[in-house]
């Protein structure tokens with residue numbers, strides 16, 4: 001039987017239970033969630049469930065697999081109803097068979113809790129007069145009232161009926177409500193699930209970034225990465241209206257992240273208070289589905305262009321100059337910035353806001369357009385800007401669309417430039433708080449100390465390989481050319497020398513861990 005499934009028919013728990021029977025199992029536990037006839041004193045007449053099935057089934061299957069692995073149970077399954085449900089009908093069923101009853105209970109509890117939290121399912125309660133609107137079931141599952149446990153997992157098991165769940169949403173702190181955009185037939189539950197599953201990187205938290213960030217946060221994008229190394233200046237505020245005068249001097253990426261959390265706690269927002277460069281760009285871009293360029297300098301735009309072409313990620317560009325601006329979307333197969341500007345424009349040829357002057361709404365409008373084009377891409381709406389450059393003059397309110405043509409050498413020139421940029425600017429030394437952090441950032445870790453050193457102080461990570469320095473530098477080092485590698489030794493001196501030696505031999509993506517094992521330990525105990 002399927003580990004997780006949806007049905008529009010009545011759930012037949014007897015039939016499902018039979019399928020979990022196993023002579024090796026001594027225990028069986030099941031949970032049933034029913035539609036209740038009242039909520040906050042309001043009589044509920046019936047209930048609707050909707051889900052974006054491809055995504056929801058994937059997540060549901062993942063949860064059941066996790067439970068099987070985690071609790072060592074024999075079999076488990078979950079079935080959720082969708083469509084219109086009457087009072088008293090079963091909305092969700094979970095069944096678990098296990099060797100012993102303890103695992104059966106625990107796994108059953110785990111599955112229903114995680115399903116309520118993670119599977120994109122929406123619910124609409126119909127009352128005597130009107131309805132609740134579409135409510136994300138994850139929000140209903142999280143207790144928000146003061147007298148209920150605030151941990152991530154809801155507690156009272158048998159109370160976990162859809163009707164009670166909604167009570168939390170109604171009584172507690174207000175929760176994000178996407179009903180106004182979900183009412184569009186092009187969006188609906190499926191579109192909302194797509195937005196929720198999306199990861200968007202916004203580079204630049206200034207005049208263009210502010211509207212982009214606000215609208216995407218409001219729309220319920222799952223994850224927003226915000227890159228900006230600048231601090232807020234008083235002269236920014238006429239166009240960067242998300243910030244406050246009292247915030248002057250603070251880092252914009254962090255200020256923006258704070259605003260996003262206040263606007264929509266559903267969004268997983270991650271500020272990066274760093275300048276995008278050839279070293280951090282590939283990872284940051286790779287971790288997101290879509291990139292929005294909200295910078296005002298050409299070197300970053302071209303850097304983004306090259307890496308996005310190389311990694312096959314769409315990127316929405318905008319730039320403004322006094323009273324006009326332009327919009328271009330680069331995506332796999334389309335023309336890129338270098339196709340349009342073969343002789344890469346250097347910074348300083350066209351002034352940025354501080355030199356040329358700008359009225360606040362100009363970047364506001366173009367940022368709004370970027371946010372909208374981003375949502376068109378994520379929701380797969382018609383009319384996407386493709387193979388065209390949109391130029392809009394706000395003084396005359398005239399628009400023109402310039403056809404862009406993909407150069408035959410497009411992917412190659414982007415790739416070679418990206419590689420060249422990376423090799424020339426990559427520092428030899430890198431710093432990480434832990435080796436797991438390096439591993440998570442996609443680095444292969446090689447400990448080049450001698451075996452006796454490792455006996456005294458083992459490598460503080462399970463992800464590291466051991467290869468003493470002499471062996472490493474003898475002949476061809478066994479590096480995978482597509483991977484980045486970080487070397488470490490006791491204090492960072494030998495790894496520094498080895499990195500330089502390997503770079504000289506033409507291996508670009510190798511780095512030395514600054515301070516070595518000693519620095520890692522110092523951080524651990526500080």
Ligand SMILES: [Zn+2]
Nearest residue numbers: 336338339410
């Ligand atoms: Zn190109």
